Structure formats: structure tokens, C-alpha cells
Amino acid sequence: MKFSIPIGPQHPALKEPISLRMTVEGEVIRDADIRLGYNHRGIEKLAEEKTWIQNIYLMERICGICSHSHATCYVQGVEKLMDIVPPKRALYLRFLVAELERVHSHLLWLGVAGHEAGFDTFFMYTWRDREIVMDMLEAISGNRVHYAINTLGGVRRDLDEGLRQKILGQLDILRRRTEYYLKIGANEPTFVARLAGVGKLSKEKAMDLCAVGPTARASDIARDVRRDDPYGIYAETPFEVSTADTCDVLGRVVVRVKELFQCYNLIEFMLKNLPAGEVKVKAPRRAKPGEVVSRYEAPRGGNIHYIVSGGADKPERLKVRAPTLANYPATVEMLKNGFIADIPLIFAAIDPCICCAERTVETVDLRTGEEKVLRFSELRALAKERFDKNPRKGTGLWPF
Amino acid sequence: MKLAAFLPELLRHLFKKPATVDYPFQKLEVPKDFRGSPYLRPELCIVCRACERDCPAEAIDITSVNEAEKKFKLAIHNDRCIHCAQCVDSCPTDAMQMDQRFEIAAFDRHDLKMGWEFVRAVVKVKPQA
Amino acid sequence: MAVLKTVLYLIVYPGILFLFVYATFVEWFDRKVYARLQNRMGPTHTGRFGLLQPIADFVKLMSKEDIVPDKADKTLFTLLPIFGLAIVATAGLLLPVWHTNPLQPGFNSFPGDIIILLYLLSLPTLIFFLAGWSSTNLFSTIGGSRVLTMLFGYEVPLFLAVLSPALLAGSWRLAEIAAFYRQHPLLILPNLIGFAVALVCVQAKLERTPFDIPHAETEIVGGTFTEYSGKKLAFFRLMTDIELVVSAGLLATVFLGGFGGGIFLGFLQFIGKTLAVIFLLTLMRAVTGRIRIDQVVSFAWKYLAPLAVLQLLIVIFIKGWVL
């Protein structure tokens, strides 16, 4: 028996709206289709109407988890257009926040993977330890999610000595906890049984479908913008590209945990070698005409911003490509021939950030088997009609 | 691979203090540089409109009340504010400040708007970095 | 006097009133322990230590709008929660907690009541399946089919594991089995394998992690309960709680020596032993992740069933050569 099940736009496994339509036979998925657009906010168009400085905050709002990634990607592109070079200390602070963000994003993802696999205890513990990073970020920047630490020509806040020591101290806790989670993740049989061999993506397929980030690295493709196209201070910092060759969800877990350790090393390096000096230089209000391609390795993969300036105080064109969008074709490939039970895990394994990737409700009439897509306006009319036909009895006071 | 790898950790936590706090009754401290909501110190405002121009959310409105008396009204639409503190950075005289409040929900969006009517101040502009 | 006692038995203890109150307490206990294992707080504010939270949830659900899908079989859809509640409450009556004299069978304690109890505990599974099927929702249907698939996995090991101690005691009556183990406390020890198997099976029967596959929220939304809301959902939740109490009571009776020693001591034993069993179940819920449906069936037949047979062999051995 073949039937299609809709996952989303509203589904407990998805924290953001996206529609996955699975054709399943029994418990096995035969085909998958992804429908986007539920969260399109027109940011690229809006960016053309905002000034360079306002756009920093707009770029930050592309995503909550990797807010710093988009802002940094944009800011370093605009700095090239404006021909300004931020001071060394500013760069260190900027990428310190970037690495802390990567730590928080990967810890968050570990917890989500646990939750999708029904391992709620793992989820609670990883998220508790993620609070350490969140508190660090809050202390550095003044906010937990939208750090807003970037500005054109540097960063907005300096790091004082006390905070620097505190972060160095807490880094040890994080390192210890991550080692512990690696141990748990590799040893808990119910967890490993759910991850190993699930969501296979061969190296050739991953290359064909242009997968990025940990998804590609778990398929043994050593791609990392930080090494391939070093930006900021990454040419002088020590780190290795972590890969795995199992090509499955377990591999993606391993890659992310390995990256966590790399992040801790990077953070330690940056904090220990923090240069003294100013944290920002003055930026002009207008940029010279020109175009620039800015790349950045976000926690989920490579970000790419293409910025065109016409010489005004606003961009002519600002194209944003978030890593999740690049991973969708690969996800469809991974879902095929999986189990229904694996949908959330496979989908979560690319660490989807739907509002990053973007910028109607489907109903199935069971009697006729006919599918139709209801739009929001129709749905509202339907709801109103139903309410008018069956007015609520009583005042809602239980039980009388 | 071993069965119930998590067990010792769990049992240890059974008698530990929870990591969460009893939120509306107990609150955690926010760090000292926390970005809450913006507010104006009208005695310092020279009406240069830098904040209005730079605000990404168009949450700041400056209107002239009385041209002759140099009276102005500055309104902060906290319902639109994204708490980025760009206005604080843009302000040349420290007239814009951030407070520490983070519980700013209201039933009516009008309740979130704040306004100040003031006479334009004459203050020395701080040198830009 | 006997009539009054029977009425009390049916309505107050261990009838529906006690079961309701105790089931809500057990849900609180389960949630609190689960939360503390996860370093959280759990329910805190409704009543002292949040004790009234499950009751508050129940009341809240009762006052919510009750929606029946257009295409659902309305009679079946409505009746199933009530049937389910009635079945588990009846099963609760068979627990030998009070005025059950081991020597004197009565309406609530008779030879073979362990079989009846086991079958009454199997019925909720069928109720879940029918509930999933009758709501005609896709997720419910998948949930319903998963319920049945799982049933084939755990039911046989559960029966084997629970019946082995009965075989050792030489009786099909719960009160007699419990009395036998109270007389020979050392004979509880050979049944430990069976206890472990039965714990896992009860966990699967109650659809709790790692076996919460039929209503795995991240996969198939609410599973069997997707379309249930309001009063019906409240009944289903109460039913699951009572089922937890009854299953824990069954395990305590068969494996831990029952609840002898008069009405007060027996009551305390009942609370203590069921809470101990439920603590173990909660611990199992906290340390594992959800496994896949095919893994459940293979796990049940690869490990649980052989272990249950081993338990049976041990019992036969002891019965033949030791006793």
C-alpha cells in the first residue's frame, strides 16, 4: 500500500514551517518532496531599501541560531567595499563570538538529535550545558541570541580582563562535558542503533547535489571555507577540518562533536593571543561602487553573500545563500528508502534552519482521496463557517 | 557499547539541585551590559536625528512640536524595537541609553510606546572614535 | 456488612476513587522523578510540590473543546475512551489488596484471575489500535498499526515472564501466589530474570520510552491520539495512568510478594512496592532513547523471549528438583 504523509508545515519534529511530503510504502519512504516558502520574508528586497548600517541588524535577523554568521559575512563584504580594515583586536573578538556561536549551535544540535531520537534526557543535559555558552555570549555582547557585536569597521564592545579569564575557566567545563557526551553518544545502545546506517549520502551524490557543511564533511568531503578560502584571522589560527567517512547520521554527529573540540582550541587560542588596541575604526556612510563575494563558514555550512554597491548608502543587490538551502536536495536523497521513524533524524541531521534558507495548508479529502491545497484565506473561511454552524456550547466552564 | 551508559550520571543528579530556576518567582541576574529597552535622557538630546536615521526597525520618531521654542517630541515604539542598541552607538551625546528590563510584554501595543517632550539641549558633542 | 464492604471495595479502595487519586499521584511521581533525573524541577506550583498538577491537567482537558473528525466512526471514537477506562479500572479490582483471604476465593479473587488480569491489560492495546484506526487520520493509522506490531513483540515474553512465578507457586490465583512468596521469600530470587523481562514488557505495553513508538511525537505527531481532544483525551490519559498503577501492582504481586499484613500494612506495602516498580520504569524511561519499530520486534524475539523461556526453565528445574 502506497500513501503519502505530510510532515509539516506544522509538525512537532519541525520547529519551523516547511512541508515535506513523503510517499511511503508501509514504514519505508519511497519518495520525498520538499515544499518551501512558508517563512519567506523578502529580506533580499528589504535590504535594498535599508542603509549599510541598518542592514547589519537585518542580516542578523535572517536566523536566530547563526545570527552572527550572516552579520559577519555581510560586514566583512561591506568592509571590503568600503576599503576599511578593522583592527586586529576587533577581528579576534568577532571570530571569538563566531566560534562561541558554533559551539552553542552544535550543542543545540546534539540536543535536538537526542530529542528527535526520543532521548529526552540527553536533550536536557546538552541544553543545560549549552547555557554556559549562552551566558558567555550574553556577557560579551549583551544579548543571548542576537549578539549585534558586529559593526562596520570592527566590533561594538570590548572584552575586559575579568570576562576573558572567566570564559577561559568555563571552557574547561565545556570540554569535559563534551567528552562525556561523546562517550554517552557512542555507548548508549538505543541511541546508536537509531543513528548508525541511517540517512546514507554517498560522496558522489553529495558532490552532485552540492552539499555543504557537516553534511558534506560526514560524507568524507573535506570542505571548510575557513581553510579553503581563509577569511579574517583563520589563516593564522590552528585548526583542522573534521571529517567522517560513514556517510550517515552517526557520521554527522561525530563531525560535529569533533568540530566542538576544534572550536574549544580556537577559542582558547584567540583568548590567549588577544591583541591589544582599538576595537573599531570609523566607517564611511557610503560604499564605493563595486561588487564583492563574501564567504563564511557558518555552523551549518558555507554562507555566501553577494553584495553589489552602486555608490549610494544602500546596497544595490544583496544576495544571501544560507547553508540549509544548499542541503535540501541532498536531504531528499537521504530520505529515500529510509523509515518513517527516521524522517525527523535525517532531516534534523542537516541542522535545518528554515528561516535561514528562506526568506498554504494541504488537506486530503479522505472520502474522495482527492488532495487539495488550502490557502490561508480559504482556511480562515472554513474555520469561520464551522464556528458559525457549531457555536460553542456554554461559556466554557467545566463541567456544567 | 554498554547498557544504560547514562545511569550513574542520572542517579547522581536525582538528589542534586535542579539546574533550572523557578522562573516567575525567582529570577536570574542579567549581566551588567545587558541590552534592554532604549530610553532617552531629554536633558542631553540635541535632536541630531542620528538615532532616527540609523534605527533598523524605524522605531524612533522625532517630531517638532513647536518650532519657535525648539520643542521636540521623541517617541520610541518599543513594539517595533529590536533592541540592537544602534541608537546608543549613534548618539553623539549619550542621550540614548539602554535599561535592563527584559520583561516587557503588554496586552496592548500602544502601552509599549514611550514619548518624551523636551526642549532641545545644548551639549558638547563627544568626539567620535 | 459484607455488602458494605463490597461497595467500599468497588468504589473507594481499590475501586475507582482510589485508582483515580493514586493514578494522578503516580503520574506526578513519574513526572517529578523523570524531571529530577534530568536535572529539572518538574511540577512545582499546583498544590504542594505540584502534587495537584495531574489533576489540574485532567480538569483542564475536561474543559477543552471536544472535536470529533468528520470522517471518523463517531460511536466507536466516543466509546473507546470510556471502554478503556472501564477495562483498566476493572483490572484494578483484581489486585489482591484488601479482604482477599488466600484461602477463600471471592468475586475479586478466584483461581485464574491472573490470566483475566493479563488479558484485561491486553485490551487497552486493542483499544489504542481501534482508536487510531477509527479516527482515520493518517498519523493515527500509522500509530495504530505500530501498536499492533509492537503487541506481537512483547506480549508473549510478558505472559511467559509473569506466569513463571505462578507456576512456581502452583496457583493461578494472585492472592495465593502472593501468599506463597510471603512464606518463601527466598524463592523471589530465582524470578529476577522474569522480573526484568516483565519490566521491559510492561514498559512496552505502557508505550513509554524507549517504546513510545506508537505516539512518537517527532515522527507521527500524536500517533493514535492525534485526533483526540478534550474529555476523550483526558480519559485516555487517566486510563494510561491507571494502567501504569495496575501493571505495577501486578508485578509487585507476582514478583515482590504482594501486599499482605492487614488493611493498613497492606496499604502501605501496596504504595511502597508499586512506587518502587514505577521508579524502575521511570529510570528506564530516562536512560534510553526511542528505538525503531523493527528494532522492537527483533529485540523482543532475540532477547526478551529467550530470557523468558530461560526463566520458565529455571522455574521448572526448581519445582522438579529443589522443592
Place this chain on the structure above:
Amino acid sequence: MNDLDTIERIKGALGSRIVEMTNPAPGRIFMTVAVEDLVSVMTNLKRDLGFWYLATISGFDKGDAFQILYHFGLEGGNLNVRTQIPKPAGPDGASADKTAPHLPSICAVIPGAILYERELQDMFGIVVDNIPDPRRVVLPDDWPEQNFPLRKDWKFERPPEVIPGGKK
């Protein structure tokens, strides 16, 4: 691999199909090709030179023409293949299908390009020929026809903000 080597390799493989090639910043190579050569250039880039990672495709409305940029990520930088297609004249020039700008699809060579090409169709009204899946990707299904948000002549009038609730 440094930029000069990469440029040499590309020049060797593509020859006269390159209209223009610049290297404005380290690690950034811009290359212009004609629309007619696009598919063959992509085939050469992927099959012969091993540039498998297409980061994205960005369209840009230059007023009189659409500029389409194919961004490739390489080891040591990135390559941007630029092509231009003329924009139909007049604000309603796109209404007739004949005048709508056409672009060949490269999905046969790089399957991962599908979402970016669909996005181009949505946002710029560029008809991508031979695209395997021409459905809309980001715009809603009830979005009016012939409205392409990222064209410069498309303006969005923000409706006046109505805040529910009265002022006390």
C-alpha cells in the same frame, strides 16, 4: 592553489568561450561567458576541472539586462561565472511569454542547482528552459502572476500600520 594557476587552467580548458576574466581580489575570479555557451562551460568546469561545488546562483537586475552569477567554491577561493541576458523592454514586457528572458538550465550537469534556478524563476521571472521541476519555491501559491519581487521595477507599497487595541 593560487589564483593564477586556476586562471590558467580555466583558460586552457575553455579557450575562446571566455568573454572576460578578472581577478579583483585574492581568491575571487570573475569570468564572463555568453548565454549560449553556458551549459557547455558548466559541463567543462564540472567534468574536466572538477569544480563540483556550486554555491549559489544570484540574479541581479541591472536595469536593461539581467546579470546571472554562478558562484563556485574552490579550494583557495571562488569562481564567479557571469552571464547576461537582455531584459525585455517596458514594465510589462514580461507579460508575454515570448519576450520573457530565457536561460538554459544547468541541472543536467549540476543537479544541486535546482533550487537556485527555481528561485530565479520566482524572483526575476526568468524562464529557465528544461528545468526538471518548474514549481514555485519560495513564493506562495496564491502569489499573483507576473509579479517578480527582485526586479527593480517591482515596488512594494507598505500598507499603513494598523495596531489593534485603543490608546488608553
